[in-house]
Amino acid sequence: MEREALTALWKAFQEILAWQDPDPRDILAFVYAHAAPNTVTLASSFGLEDVLLLHWAAAITPCPDVFCLDTGLLFPETYALIETLKARYRFRLRRIAPSLTLAQQRATFGPELWRRDPDACCRLRKVEPLGRALEGYAVWITGIRREQTPARRHAQWVEADAATGRIKVNPLAHWTGARVRQAVEALGVPYNPLHDQGYPSLGCWPCTRPVRPGEDPRAGRWPGFAKTECGIHQ
Ligand code: SF4
Structure with missing residues (x-):
């Protein structure tokens, strides 16, 4: 998207920041109404927040674009959930793989890099692929919430994301985990069964x-590292 068009979109989105305790659905509806559908993508790791956003987005816009940073190390339950969601909702899923296969990563950096240097592993398997996932898109929607981590404490509903040069939209920034869970259950949205087995937050299985x-x-x-972010949310 041209810089002028991106600036115009950014200005239009400022209206959202003036809203009081907005309904996340209103934020999504505003975004899809103001940005061309092929310029908006929804980031998903298929956690509770992500499936809720997908449920709403699929009702607001036909066949929303969704991307998943598929590290090759997601839980089997996550891969199964993806198939369940594909059968339930109409959306365009882009699975973005790292540049290195797991075998190539092992050959280059040694076995189980995540055990020795998870920052490097996340850079290879998440941060670099994010750049490719956002190519051609002006807006990315995420499920981050302020209460999740210190780095997310000041998350806004709409942000100029310096790291990616895109507009980042966080419709659930002000919601609690309990509120998300309640909405998912009330709406009957399929979710990862691991959330009922002690995993409130899901990522790659080794970590x-x-x-x-x-x-x-x-x-x-x-666990065992002073690390709370993979690096795609800064
Ligand atoms: S979460 Fe763990 S396995 Fe996944 S990319 Fe990051 S360090 Fe690697």
Whole structure:
């Protein structure tokens, strides 16, 4: 998208920031009404937030564009959920693979890079693919929420994302995890069964464990490392 058009879109989106406790569906509807459909993409790792956004987006716009950073290391339950959602909703799914296969990564960086240097592994398998996922798109929609991590504490409904040069839209920024869960259940949206087995937050299987009662919901991500983000949300 031309810079002028992107600037015009950014200005139009400023209206959202003036809303009080907006319904995430209104944010989605505004975005899809103001941006050309082929310039908007929905990021999904198929967590609770993502399936809820997909449910709403599919009702607002025909065949929304969705991308998944498919590291090749997602849980089998996540891959199964993708098939369930494809059967239930009409959406265009782009599975973005890393440049290196797992075998190539092993040959270049040694076995189980995620155990030694998860930042490097995330750069290879998530951050670099994100750049390719967003090529040709002006707006990406995400399921991040302020309460999830310190880095997300100031997430806005609409942001100028310096890292990607895109407009980033976070319709659930102000929602709690409980509110998301309640909506998913009330709407009957299919979700990952691992959420009922102690995994409030899901990523790659080597870097995700169930959380114990009383632990932070993100405590199961990258256990043993002072790492709470993969690097695609900055
Ligand atoms: S979450 Fe773990 S396995 Fe997945 S890309 Fe990051 S470090 Fe690698």
